[in-house]
Amino acid sequence: MSSETWLEQLHDNGYRVTAARRAVVDVVYGNTHALTPIEVYDQARKKYRALGLVTVYRTLEKLEELHLIQRVHQPIGCQAFISAGLGHQHLLLCKTCGQVEFFEGDDLDALTKSIARKTGYQIQEHWLQLFGLCANCK
Amino acid sequence: MSSETWLEQLHDNGYRVTAARRAVVDVVYGNTHALTPIEVYDQARKKYRALGLVTVYRTLEKLEELHLIQRVHQPIGCQAFISAGLGHQHLLLCKTCGQVEFFEGDDLDALTKSIARKTGYQIQEHWLQLFGLCANCK
DNA sequence: TACTTATTGAAAATGATTTTCAGTAAGAAA
DNA sequence: TTTCTTACTGAAAATCATTTTCAATAAGTA
Numbered sequence A, B: 001m002s003s004e005t006w007l008e009q010l011h012d013n014g015y016r017v018t019a020a021r022r023a024v025v026d027v028v029y030g031n032t033h034a035l036t037p038i039e040v041y042d043q044a045r046k047k048y049r050a051l052g053l054v055t056v057y058r059t060l061e062k063l064e065e066l067h068l069i070q071r072v073h074q075p076i077g078c079q080a081f082i083s084a085g086l087g088h089q090h091l092l093l094c095k096t097c098g099q100v101e102f103f104e105g106d107d108l109d110a111l112t113k114s115i116a117r118k119t120g121y122q123i124q125e126h127w128l129q130l131f132g133l134c135a136n137c138k
Numbered sequence C: 001t002a003c004t005t006a007t008t009g010a011a012a013a014t015g016a017t018t019t020t021c022a023g024t025a026a027g028a029a030a
Numbered sequence D: 001t002t003t004c005t006t007a008c009t010g011a012a013a014a015t016c017a018t019t020t021t022c023a024a025t026a027a028g029t030a
Helices: A003-012 A018-029 A037-045 A052-066 A108-117 B003-012 B021-027 B037-045 B053-065 B109-119
Strands: A069-074 A079-085 A090-094 A100-103 A122-133 B069-072 B077-083 B090-094 B100-103 B120-134
Touching: A003 A018, A003 A052, A018 A037, A018 A052, A018 B100, A037 A052, A037 A100, A052 A069, A052 A079, A069 A090, A069 A122, A100 B109, A108 A122, A108 B100, A108 B120, A122 B109, B003 B021, B021 B037, B021 B053, B037 B053, B037 B077, B053 B069, B053 B077, B069 B090, B069 B120, B109 B120
Parallel strands: A090 A122, B090 B120
Antiparallel strands: A069 A079, A090 A100, A122 B120, B069 B077, B090 B100
């Protein structure tokens, strides 16, 4: 499994595989840090100087649409993206270096049902995120 | 407990209580819907026509600093604010009308410890949010 | 190899937020 | 009360992120 997978996905969905998109995908694919569009732009331009920031925005939009990346919400801002986890996964973020870990196995059924009963809401989805310090930063 | 409480808090922290701030506080205090700066501006101007949008931004900033309001993160955007809950509370949001409910009593200790062990992270805080349809909208 | 049309980067437009600034008014002190 | 300092105000300008426009280019099918 490599970044080629993402390029194939783009192709299979009717999008063209271009040098600009390769550069963006190469930066984001498998990166364990959440990156903003500008950060992607800066890193990708090291490999492909002619890249435009607009193309970064457009490519991230398509990758998100194909569920290959997902937006990361943080106290400092909500414009960063990370490779999407497989299935129902949650994020653990290092507050210092921005490193991201995925985890699953949260069991919120009991809590969800209890809250649905108390509030009368029909609960459809949940967001759970943990913040802390990674092994390196602590 | 009324919006006067918030005005007192502003005063006690060395900020002045002005007509503009009263208008903003009157709109946000006790409101069960998350409101964006523009929405606060539109509603507050009904009571105080001379209000400027800049002052709304500045007042929201101070209310957040005093932990009287908190920012609400949603799939559609992260610029809205709601009266802050007391203590450690989480949000339940109606996807249709934006109504907000607070809840507490999540017990994530077991999960948190297990993930800390697996990842080597020192976990400091967590975000939990539920989304669904409120009793009216469902 | 030719040809259609999606994609590109640059520039302009947009929208949200922040800064600047000179006039105003809150509220402490007299 | 009145005075006086200075925090606060709204308008306009500046900034920053994101989106749209557009003519040139190149992906990839025919």
